[in-house]
Amino acid sequence: GQQVMQIPQYQHVQEGEDFTTYCNSSTTLSNIQWYKQRPGGHPVFLIQLVKSGEVKKQKRLTFQFGEAKKNSSLHITATQTTDVGTYFCAGREASGTYKYIFGTGTRLKVLA
Amino acid sequence: GAGVSQSPRYKVAKRGQDVALRCDPISGHVSLFWYQQALGQGPEFLTYFQNEAQLDKSGLPSDRFFAERPEGSVSTLKIQRTQQEDSAVYLCASSALVDTQYFGPGTRLTVL
Numbered sequence: 001g002q003q004v005m006q007i008p009q010y011q012h013v014q015e016g017e018d019f020t021t022y023c024n025s026s027t028t029l030s031n032i033q034w035y036k037q038r039p040g041g042h043p044v045f046l047i048q049l050v051k052s053g054e055v056k057k058q059k060r061l062t063f064q065f066g067e068a069k070k071n072s073s074l075h076i077t078a079t080q081t082t083d084v085g086t087y088f089c090a091g092r093e094a095s096g097t098y099k100y101i102f103g104t105g106t107r108l109k110v111l112a
Numbered sequence: 113g114a115g116v117s118q119s120p121r122y123k124v125a126k127r128g129q130d131v132a133l134r135c136d137p138i139s140g141h142v143s144l145f146w147y148q149q150a151l152g153q154g155p156e157f158l159t160y161f162q163n164e165a166q167l168d169k170s171g172l173p174s175d176r177f178f179a180e181r182p183e184g185s186v187s188t189l190k191i192q193r194t195q196q197e198d199s200a201v202y203l204c205a206s207s208a209l210v211d212t213q214y215f216g217p218g219t220r221l222t223v224l
Contacts, residue, residue: 042215102154
């Protein structure tokens, strides 16, 4: 079945440093979503990417969808303590399924 | 309400008991998803409804799990004869179609 892996599993950065998490699917995706989950909280939608090679920016966050639509990345510039949490990608297969498969997540800690 | 609500927020059950978890989606949202999230893991898809139709139940781990959404709004996830491995946070998410998923706060189920 479809698998979605994320690396790294954990990342500790000093405040002000950049951070990147990578998401890789075993199958071609129709679209990919990114979520942030704070400790003790629930996933909160960040963005959706649909097109091959798509790049979207939200302030300090940059999201990319690979040309083959099998991988994606989230890059945060100049991290802040408010960026702490676990970042998940969630991909939907191109076969027309409604099911989203969540990645394993990257837990980010930002040291002040 | 403005967001997705779930009840109860916490549930402790003795092994073998039946439990029912409720999800109130955002009004007018066609799509409703149930996920199971174990500690330190990403949400795992359980089932998907489009209005009252359950279009995908491939993620339900066993026939002890049953979900319904009879009038296309409120949904209930029922777990019969609970086992310790059922302990997890159960998340509900709704969306207008199959795009941005708005998650509820979850129900933390502990089976003793």
